[in-house]
Amino acid sequence: MTHERPTDRVRRYLQDEFDRPDLADGTRLPTVRQLARRLNVGVATVHTVLKQLAGEGRIRTQVGNGTFLVASLQRSRPATFRIALNLPVVDLSPSAAWGGRIMQGIIRAAARNPRSVMIMPLEHGNLSSEQLAEELIAERSEVDALILLPAATARTEEAQAAYERDGKPVVFINPPVANATTNFVSADFYDAGHWLGRAWRETGRRRAVFLSIRLADSVSAQLECSGLMTGFDAPHHADAAFTTLSVQSVAEEDGYRTMMGYLDRCGAPPDAVFCSGDHLALGALRALQMRRLDVPGQVSVVGATGADLAGTPCPQLTRLAQPFREMSEAAVEMVCARIEQKGAALPGRVLPTPFIGGATTRPQENERLGIGPRHNGFLQSGEEHAACK
Numbered sequence: 001m002t003h004e005r006p007t008d009r010v011r012r013y014l015q016d017e018f019d020r021p022d023l024a025d026g027t028r029l030p031t032v033r034q035l036a037r038r039l040n041v042g043v044a045t046v047h048t049v050l051k052q053l054a055g056e057g058r059i060r061t062q063v064g065n066g067t068f069l070v071a072s073l074q075r076s077r078p079a080t081f082r083i084a085l086n087l088p089v090v091d092l093s094p095s096a097a098w099g100g101r102i103m104q105g106i107i108r109a110a111a112r113n114p115r116s117v118m119i120m121p122l123e124h125g126n127l128s129s130e131q132l133a134e135e136l137i138a139e140r141s142e143v144d145a146l147i148l149l150p151a152a153t154a155r156t157e158e159a160q161a162a163y164e165r166d167g168k169p170v171v172f173i174n175p176p177v178a179n180a181t182t183n184f185v186s187a188d189f190y191d192a193g194h195w196l197g198r199a200w201r202e203t204g205r206r207r208a209v210f211l212s213i214r215l216a217d218s219v220s221a222q223l224e225c226s227g228l229m230t231g232f233d234a235p236h237h238a239d240a241a242f243t244t245l246s247v248q249s250v251a252e253e254d255g256y257r258t259m260m261g262y263l264d265r266c267g268a269p270p271d272a273v274f275c276s277g278d279h280l281a282l283g284a285l286r287a288l289q290m291r292r293l294d295v296p297g298q299v300s301v302v303g304a305t306g307a308d309l310a311g312t313p314c315p316q317l318t319r320l321a322q323p324f325r326e327m328s329e330a331a332v333e334m335v336c337a338r339i340e341q342k343g344a345a346l347p348g349r350v351l352p353t354p355f356i357g358g359a360t361t362r363p364q365e366n367e368r369l370g371i372g373p374r375h376n377g378f379l380q381s382g383e384e385h386a387a388c389k
Helices: 006-018 032-039 043-055 094-112 129-142 156-165 189-202 219-232 252-265 278-290 324-340 363-369
Strands: 059-062 066-069 081-085 117-121 145-148 170-173 184-187 207-213 241-247 272-275 300-303 318-320 349-351
Touching: 006 032, 006 043, 032 043, 043 059, 081 094, 081 129, 081 324, 094 117, 094 324, 129 156, 145 156, 145 324, 156 170, 170 324, 184 189, 184 324, 189 219, 189 272, 189 363, 207 219, 207 252, 207 278, 219 241, 219 272, 241 252, 252 278, 272 278, 278 300, 324 349
Parallel strands: 081 117, 081 145, 145 170, 170 184, 184 349, 207 241, 207 272, 272 300, 300 318
Antiparallel strands: 059 066
């Protein structure tokens, strides 16, 4: 006779319970200790199986209340999960390009998902961000859930609350607040900023500038800035300085104008510049070059988007490579799991975010940032640097 593993025994017992016709959706299951005693297994074994079943959407757990049955997938799963998606206002700005890459990734991820998933981008025409939020709230009666891209509107929280109140789970791209712990997927902005600050500190940079839209308007920028400050550790070094500069948008021209203004009034130019957008970094780079400052010899310049910069003056700009595909797939998986688990909160996912490029940071900085020599845009020794002109 084949020996049955304890986890298999627990799973078989619960599977038989699920198939009982007298059990309805929401039926409370026995406690973990009751199941352990009944099946002569350890409590940890029961916990393991329950965790697996929760991940499959078969049960849901409410802290302090117990574990409850979710009706069989055949009976409870809708033919199609309809998921709303807000989009940036249509324009040619870098921020819209970022949103477009996420949108395309989500649509592709939905097509590959084993469930039947329909992504429903909100038609927005020329709506303002406030009008877009209002339309998004009105849309909730037509969908099962919402994936919410960052939006500079005071009504984001209102939209989230309306969806969740109606049993329509919300998953955020990027944390909605800096200390969020659930229901989001994100690049690892804090750690990336931290490692960049350390690399600069360890290679002799002493005057760092963080260039971004207003920190109050961007959680990702808040995380980048706080990580950079921690890694650079300026307060504990008398010879170090850290400055934040605000811009109106992430467009290249705003980066150029803001950096030129700063160079006009600062006593000593920065030797390290981190920008919350790649096009901001291109603008800052242009300003530094106009003032005949050598990049990367005198000044390092780093962006944070991971945009395709082919056709720009610096296609190998050093920058974060935000994991667009992985973020999109994780968002679709998380929102589907939240639907199946009746809106249960799920831990946020922060995805590894490497650096790429290497043309606007020195080789010793690239080594610390994990940018290999075949990916950093440098030519052989003695040749002109061709990645940025």
